[in-house]
Amino acid sequence: MKLTRGILLLAIAGLHVLAPPSALAADEPMAVVVAEGSRHRVEGLPALAEIYRRKKQYWPDGQHIEPINLPADDPRRQRFSQVVLGMPPDRLDAYWNELYFHGVLPPTVLQSVEAVLRFVSMTPGGIGYVPLCSIDNRVTIALTIDTGGSAAERFSPAACKREQPVR
Amino acid sequence: MLLAQPATPALAQQAVADDTGYQLGHGWQVPDTDLTLGGYAASSLDKVQGQPWTLDVNSLSLFLWWQPLERLKLFSETELENALTVQQRRTSSDGAYLALERLYADWTQSDALNLRVGKFLTPVGRWNLIHAAPLVWTTSRPLITSEPFPTNATGAMVYGTLTSVGAGLDYSLYGSIGKELRPNHRLDTFNKAYGAHLSYPVQDSLQLGISFANFEQINERGERKNLVGVDATWSRGGYEVSTELGWRFSSEGDNSAEKGGFIQGVAPLGGKLYAVGRYEYFRESGSQPGVNLWLVGLDYRWNRALILKSEYSKAVDNRIDAKEGFLLSVAVLF
Numbered sequence: 001m002k003l004t005r006g007i008l009l010l011a012i013a014g015l016h017v018l019a020p021p022s023a024l025a026a027d028e029p030m031a032v033v034v035a036e037g038s039r040h041r042v043e044g045l046p047a048l049a050e051i052y053r054r055k056k057q058y059w060p061d062g063q064h065i066e067p068i069n070l071p072a073d074d075p076r077r078q079r080f081s082q083v084v085l086g087m088p089p090d091r092l093d094a095y096w097n098e099l100y101f102h103g104v105l106p107p108t109v110l111q112s113v114e115a116v117l118r119f120v121s122m123t124p125g126g127i128g129y130v131p132l133c134s135i136d137n138r139v140t141i142a143l144t145i146d147t148g149g150s151a152a153e154r155f156s157p158a159a160c161k162r163e164q165p166v167r
Numbered sequence: 168m169l170l171a172q173p174a175t176p177a178l179a180q181q182a183v184a185d186d187t188g189y190q191l192g193h194g195w196q197v198p199d200t201d202l203t204l205g206g207y208a209a210s211s212l213d214k215v216q217g218q219p220w221t222l223d224v225n226s227l228s229l230f231l232w233w234q235p236l237e238r239l240k241l242f243s244e245t246e247l248e249n250a251l252t253v254q255q256r257r258t259s260s261d262g263a264y265l266a267l268e269r270l271y272a273d274w275t276q277s278d279a280l281n282l283r284v285g286k287f288l289t290p291v292g293r294w295n296l297i298h299a300a301p302l303v304w305t306t307s308r309p310l311i312t313s314e315p316f317p318t319n320a321t322g323a324m325v326y327g328t329l330t331s332v333g334a335g336l337d338y339s340l341y342g343s344i345g346k347e348l349r350p351n352h353r354l355d356t357f358n359k360a361y362g363a364h365l366s367y368p369v370q371d372s373l374q375l376g377i378s379f380a381n382f383e384q385i386n387e388r389g390e391r392k393n394l395v396g397v398d399a400t401w402s403r404g405g406y407e408v409s410t411e412l413g414w415r416f417s418s419e420g421d422n423s424a425e426k427g428g429f430i431q432g433v434a435p436l437g438g439k440l441y442a443v444g445r446y447e448y449f450r451e452s453g454s455q456p457g458v459n460l461w462l463v464g465l466d467y468r469w470n471r472a473l474i475l476k477s478e479y480s481k482a483v484d485n486r487i488d489a490k491e492g493f494l495l496s497v498a499v500l501f
Contacts, residue, residue, distance in 0.1 A: 005424065016219050035341070042491050047330075050328075050330055050334075050335055055278070055328045055330065055335050055337075056278050056328070056330050056335075057275070057278055058275075058277055058278050062277075064237055086371035086372075087371065088393060091404075091405075094302070094402070096471070097192065097297075097301065097471065097472075097500060098296075098297045098302060100192065100193070100205065101230075102242075102296075102499070103203075103230065103232040103240065103242045105193070105194065105203075128425065139198040144430060
């Protein structure tokens with residue numbers, strides 16, 4: 001059984017071939033997403049930072065939180081890290097080394113937005129971030145981060161059209 | 168049917184590792200298990216005052232953690248110390264010692280409440296909790312971070328992060344009744360001890376901590392000691408300033424008291440090169456006056472997992488034979 005799940009996740013991890021990161025992606029508004037139907041929500045950027053620093057590892061209902069990151073060189077990861085954690089990913093190396101020394105690993109990295117959406121939609125407790133306009137009915141928005149870096153819990157579909165950069 | 172299967176963190180890690188290849192400093196998830204292997208190694212070349220050049224394989228440390236249940240984690244760190252020493256064309260492994268650094272079980276009730284039972288690092292200050300060679304900027308260790316207290320404890324600890332307190336207050340409360348698991352014969356271990364450590368991120372760039380411990384050691388039974396300490400770390404843009412101060416009081420009076428501290432600065436010089444400077448003071452029990460140690464160093468941080476360090480230290484009033492001289496080392500986290 002574990003092997004089939006492993007194959008599935010390998011397939012997810014390989015989806016980046018289909019969706020390479022865009023240079024414009026860093027300017028897009030972002031959605032922090034959980035699985036469709038999940039009641040898990042995030043109360044603002046400080047709470048999101050605690051999740052992505054692995055300081056907060058459990059949802060209020062006791063479910064383990066499974067945060068997902070995009071690759072460190074992805075412009076969306078760079079921006080997310082700067083806005084939420086206050087620094088770029090490479091400046092967190094010392095922090096993750098310290099946690100690793102105590103047996104705590106950083107969030108799992110998946111290579112594409114589609115991989116994040118699939119993982120989050122299939123994983124109870126999963127949470128990830130994707131461009132706002134890439135979400136679909138597999139996930140629910142837990143928080144949005146606009147182009148200015150401000151967070152909001154509500155999402156207006158119009159925001160996607162309004163804020164989507166010209167390609 | 169397949170898509171309905173929930174993923175597990177272990178398998179997610181495996182998927183990533185398989186996709187990107189093994190990376191130094193990230194450990195290795197044993198396929199199809201909840202077992203992770205990791206560790207670090209360090210080797211040094213030094214010329215300390217009064218001794219010939221010495222090449223040492225200082226440490227080879229293996230981490231192993233297993234998470235059989237979502238809330239239960241078993242962790243161990245076994246370290247082969249001084250595996251090999253080369254001095255004046257003589258190679259020796261006489262000083263080799265297999266140390267059990269950590270062996271514990273963690274039960275997580277919530278983010279705020281975790282129970283640890285076993286042998287763990289004594290939560291005093293910051294350096295002792297992150298002392299692995301690839302994680303620190305200097306080969307030598309400030310005396311205040313190891314001399315006034317046993318660096319390991321066997322017992323129980325309650326710890327967690329109080330996320331309701333500002334940006335998250337980390338706390339740990341612990342107790343020991345001695346009976347150290349595989350006690351290191353080079354250390355004077357706890358006979359009885361209890362203590363606490365608090366750490367709080369004032370800002371993204373500033374972390375403050377305070378420590379307290381009350382203890383008795385195996386070789387000094389009957390002497391009760393109280394240790395208080397403060398620590399702070401500021402870092403931004405590659406710069407870092409850190410300090411630890413400690414005072415240890417004894418039921419045997421002022422002659423058995425110890426105190427000291429250090430302040431260390433790190434500055435990026437461009438690329439992967441960093442300058443390091445440190446001043447420390449330490450007054451050992453029964454020693455007057457205390458030793459003053461100055462250190463300058465140059466480090467090359469190749470990547471997150473690999474660091475090359477060079478340093479020169481000079482002491483004043485060195486009546487306790489604190490190491491001074493040149494040290495070169497390489498350390499890797501794997």
